[in-house]
Amino acid sequence: MALRDLFRPESARHKASSAGQVTPDSARCVQCGICSFNCPIGIDVRRHAWTGEAVVNSRCLTCGECVARCPRGVLRFERTDLFAEAAQ
Amino acid sequence: MTRHLILGTGVAGVAAVEAIRGVDANAEIVLLGDDPFGYYSRPGLAYYLTGEMMEKNLFPFATPDFQKLNIRYVKGGATKILPNEKIVELDSKSRLAYDRLLIAVGAQAVRLTVPGAELEGVVKIDHMSDARHILQLTKKTRRAVVVGGGITALELVEGLISQRVNVTYLLRGDRYWSNVLDEQESRIVEKRLKEEGVELIYHAELIEVLGKRGRVNGVKLLDGRTLRCDMLAYAIGIQPRVELAKEAGLAVDKGILVNEHLQTNDPNIFAAGDVAQAYDPLTGRSIIDSLWGPAREQGRVAGLNMAGRKTAYLKSPPFNVTRLAGLTTTIIGTVGRGRDDDLVGIARGDSETFRSLPDAIAAQSGFDVNRLRLLVGEKYLLGAIVMGDQTLSLPLQKIIAGHADISSIREKLLARDAKIADVVADFWREWAGGQVVA
Ligand SMILES: Cc1cc2nc3c(=O)[nH]c(=O)nc-3n(C[C@H](O)[C@H](O)[C@H](O)COP(=O)(O)OP(=O)(O)OC[C@H]3O[C@@H](n4cnc5c(N)ncnc54)[C@H](O)[C@@H]3O)c2cc1C
Numbered sequence: 001m002a003l004r005d006l007f008r009p010e011s012a013r014h015k016a017s018s019a020g021q022v023t024p025d026s027a028r029c030v031q032c033g034i035c036s037f038n039c040p041i042g043i044d045v046r047r048h049a050w051t052g053e054a055v056v057n058s059r060c061l062t063c064g065e066c067v068a069r070c071p072r073g074v075l076r077f078e079r080t081d082l083f084a085e086a087a088q
Numbered sequence: 089m090t091r092h093l094i095l096g097t098g099v100a101g102v103a104a105v106e107a108i109r110g111v112d113a114n115a116e117i118v119l120l121g122d123d124p125f126g127y128y129s130r131p132g133l134a135y136y137l138t139g140e141m142m143e144k145n146l147f148p149f150a151t152p153d154f155q156k157l158n159i160r161y162v163k164g165g166a167t168k169i170l171p172n173e174k175i176v177e178l179d180s181k182s183r184l185a186y187d188r189l190l191i192a193v194g195a196q197a198v199r200l201t202v203p204g205a206e207l208e209g210v211v212k213i214d215h216m217s218d219a220r221h222i223l224q225l226t227k228k229t230r231r232a233v234v235v236g237g238g239i240t241a242l243e244l245v246e247g248l249i250s251q252r253v254n255v256t257y258l259l260r261g262d263r264y265w266s267n268v269l270d271e272q273e274s275r276i277v278e279k280r281l282k283e284e285g286v287e288l289i290y291h292a293e294l295i296e297v298l299g300k301r302g303r304v305n306g307v308k309l310l311d312g313r314t315l316r317c318d319m320l321a322y323a324i325g326i327q328p329r330v331e332l333a334k335e336a337g338l339a340v341d342k343g344i345l346v347n348e349h350l351q352t353n354d355p356n357i358f359a360a361g362d363v364a365q366a367y368d369p370l371t372g373r374s375i376i377d378s379l380w381g382p383a384r385e386q387g388r389v390a391g392l393n394m395a396g397r398k399t400a401y402l403k404s405p406p407f408n409v410t411r412l413a414g415l416t417t418t419i420i421g422t423v424g425r426g427r428d429d430d431l432v433g434i435a436r437g438d439s440e441t442f443r444s445l446p447d448a449i450a451a452q453s454g455f456d457v458n459r460l461r462l463l464v465g466e467k468y469l470l471g472a473i474v475m476g477d478q479t480l481s482l483p484l485q486k487i488i489a490g491h492a493d494i495s496s497i498r499e500k501l502l503a504r505d506a507k508i509a510d511v512v513a514d515f516w517r518e519w520a521g522g523q524v525v526a
Contacts, residue, residue, distance in 0.1 A: 025482060028409045028418075030380045031099070031148040032132030037141060046148055071135065071411040073418065073478035 020077030021056060022066060024049035028074045035066035035075060049074050090115045092394055093176060093186035095166050095332075097121030098130070099380055100192035100361025100387035102149070107391025109157050115395065117157070118184060120176070122165035125216040131380055133219045134240075137247025143216070166193075169336035171354050188356055188394040191333055191344060192387060195362035195378060198325040200235075204297030209304030209319045213244060225319060226251040232319035233258060233307050235294050237265060239410050240323035242277070246413070248321065249284050256315060257281065258292035268423060272435065273475065276457055280413035294320075326378060328363045341365055343376045348400045350390035358394055360386035368403045379408060405489050415455060418481040421471030421488045422463055434501060435461040436508050460509055464502065467495055480509055483516035492519050 026049055035045035041059050045066045048055050067075045092108055092115055094101045105117055121127075128146045135141040154161065162184070168177040169189070176184045197212040199205070209229070211222050222244075231254040234245050241257075242264070248255050263274035278288055293310035297320050306316045328343040339345040339353045343365030350358045350366065361383035365374045377383070382403070389401040408419045436459065458476035462469060462484075468491055472484045487494070492515075494501075500511050 027381050027404070027407065030131035031129040032135055032141065033129060033145045033148065034132075034135060034140060037145045050148065071416065072409040073416040073481060074409075076478075076482070 020062065020079045021054045022048075022060065022062065022075050023054040023078040024052060024074050025076070026050065026052040026074075028072045030072060032071065034069050034071060038065050038069050040065060045075070054078065090395070091185060091187045092117045092190070093184055093188070094119045094190045094192060095121075095176070096190075096192035096194055096361070096363075097123055097127045097161075098192060098194050098361060098383065099127070100194070100364075100383040100390075101190065102127050103384045103387030104190050104192065104360060104391035104394070105157055105159055107388045108395045109159075111392065111395045111397055117159040118162060118186075119159050120162045120164060120166060120178070120184065122163070122179075123215060124163070126161075128216055130215075133213055133216065134243035134247060136219050137213070137222060137243065138250040143220070146216070166332060169332055169338075169357070171336050171338075171357065174356060186356070189358065190387075190390055190394060191352075191357065191359040191363060192361045192383075192390075193329045193332065193363050194383075195326040195328045197323065198327050200297075200320075200322050200324065202294060202296050204299055204304075207297055207299040207304045207320075208302055209299075210297055211319060211321050213240060213247075213321070213323065222247070222321070223251065226253050229253050229319045231256065231317040232321055233294075233315055233317045234321045234323075236323035236325075237261075238323065239265075239412075241321075242412060244321040244323055245281065245286060248319075249286060253319070254285065254287075256287045256289060256317065258294060258309075259288060259290050260293060262290050268419060269473070270433070270435065270461065273459065273461070273473065276415070276459065276475065277413045280415075280457075284413075289315075326362070328365075328376060330363065333359065333363075341374065345374055349393045349398065350386055350401055351393065358390040360390040366401055366403065369400070370403065375403065377403075381407070407485065412475070415457060415475050416478055417476075418472075418474040418478065418485075420473075420481075420485055421469075423461070423471040423473050432464045432502060433461060434464060434506075434508060435459065462501065462508060462512070464494070464498060466498075467493055469494055480512055480516075483512065483520070487512070487516065487519065 029049040031046055033046045039045055043057055043060060045055060094104055097119060105119055108115055108117055127149055129148060132141055132146045136143060136146060164178045166176045167179055174186050197214040212218055232248050233256045234241055235258045237260060245255050245257050264277050294307055295310050296308040297304055298306035298308060304318055304320055306314050307320055308314045330340045330344055333344045334340045344352055344359040344363055346352055346359050346364050347367050348369050350360050352359055362378050364386060365376045367374050386401055389399050392399040405421050410417050455476035461473040463471035469488050474481045497511050497515050500506055501508055
């Protein structure tokens with residue numbers, strides 16, 4: 001393993017999920033900005049994590065870069081039908 | 089028009105400003121801070137050290153964001169609070185008047201006091217200026233010694249390794265962070281550090297920093313050993329900045345004592361964040377949190393109260409998320425030492441445990457090491473540590489904070505070789521579903 005790799009969650013699988021939207025759990029966020037910094041199309045994901053709003057942006061590629069890189073596991077893909085499914 | 093004065097440009101101060109402005113468009117708000125860099129992510133400093141982030145990206149707010157809040161920002165330090173006159177004095181002998189004052193001046197690193205602590209090359213990580221200083225020094229540093237037992241010390245280790253400095257990490261006891269992690273969790277972290285070339289020395293007590301011509305060139309341990317190094321980095325605790333409050337005659341214990349409305353014993357003065365010791369109506373105790381999330385929430389609640397919206401601060405169960413040697417780790421509720429006898433701890437470390445989890449709660453996954461530890465009470469889950477795969481982190485947070493009755497799965501969880509992750513996931517689906525339906 002190359003030096004430094006260990007300290008980055010890059011080894012974490014990128015999990016693209018077109019069925020979901022990136023949803024923050026604000027209570028976990030420390031506003032470091034790694035998400036915004038790594039977003040390939042420049043969405044300010046950190047601001048979403050501050051306000052608690054899901055990334056509802058038609059430009060979002062759901063590439064999973066922000067989800068994988070966040071050192072605090074703040075972001076997840078949430079299927080909009082999660083609760084409907086869970087209730088069944 | 090009410091004049092609000094906020095001391096400190098940290099997250100507590102900024103959250104208070106947002107809250108006040110949210111309910112009062114006209115109030116005068118003055119934000120006073122002595123950090124030349126203003127508001128930035130202090131936790132993010134760790135990733136500035138590893139090189140994952142650049143300095144300019146650590147600022148969550150840009151100028152227009154502050155402009156929208158319509159505040160007056162004054163750079164400077166408060167030196168005295170005069171509660172009777174409702175005045176705060178600054179360095180420059182200028183004064184600011186207030187109707188409502190928020191003290192959100194945070195906490196600072198406890199200073200190392202061993203002989204030699206003043207030598208060049210002895211560093212801590214508290215502010216942006218410290219991070220800059222460390223990064224400047226690493227260019228000519230070949231070996232660093234790191235001391236301190238918690239998360240911040242580990243962040244120093246990781247940062248220095250990333251800057252290609254050889255690191256010796258001194259641990260006082262026989263393993264890393266033993267008051268929170270269990271032995272296996274400590275060993276996971278230590279093993280990963282060793283794989284990165286970190287040298288760990290156990291039962292090591294630093295007693296002196298050695299130097300030559302004003303610069304560090306080694307350290308001395310209690311057992312007589314000396315180690316050569318050109319940097320000593322330490323993170324040995326933090327202390328709330330209570331001096332201003334103390335001098336002003338406010339009630340102070342370890343932090344500034346505040347009631348559930350974040351109000352001090354002077355009704356016009358509030359305190360929030362790392363400096364505040366907040367009363368928790370649930371336990372009847374006053375607690376200092378020293379975490380970003382609670383600091384933000386306290387700032388928000390203090391702001392609302394200052395603006396006349398009476399709001400209680402409700403402390404959530406202990407909750408901390410961090411990254412330990414590359415593994416995202418969530419710590420929920422009671423996990424450390426000193427727990428009740430009727431509490432059973434169970435842990436699973438193989439990644440198999442996580443494979444059959446439902447995709448519906450897709451979170452961070454794909455780590456090479458995953459581990460889950462639950463602290464099972466008679467009727468409730470009392471705590472959990474989730475290392476690596478974070479799929480179960482949010483469900484566990486809700487289950488623990490929501491006091492879900494787990495009697496129905498207790499036996500299953502405690503059965504030998506139980507797939508505890510699956511049991512929790514099944515339980516969560518039913519419980520969360522039931523909650524939504526109800
Ligand atoms: C390296 C590092 C890593 C961290 N990692 C995490 C983490 O992973 N998770 C987590 O939850 N927390 C973490 N923390 C802690 C977190 O940063 C703090 O809990 C949080 O910043 C507290 O916010 P605050 O607003 O209360 O205080 P601070 O952020 O300390 O802000 C206080 C401000 O007041 C200013 N000030 C002080 N005295 C005066 C004065 N007399 N006059 C005017 N201004 C003054 C200071 O300059 C400072 O800007 C970390 C901290 C550090 C340093």
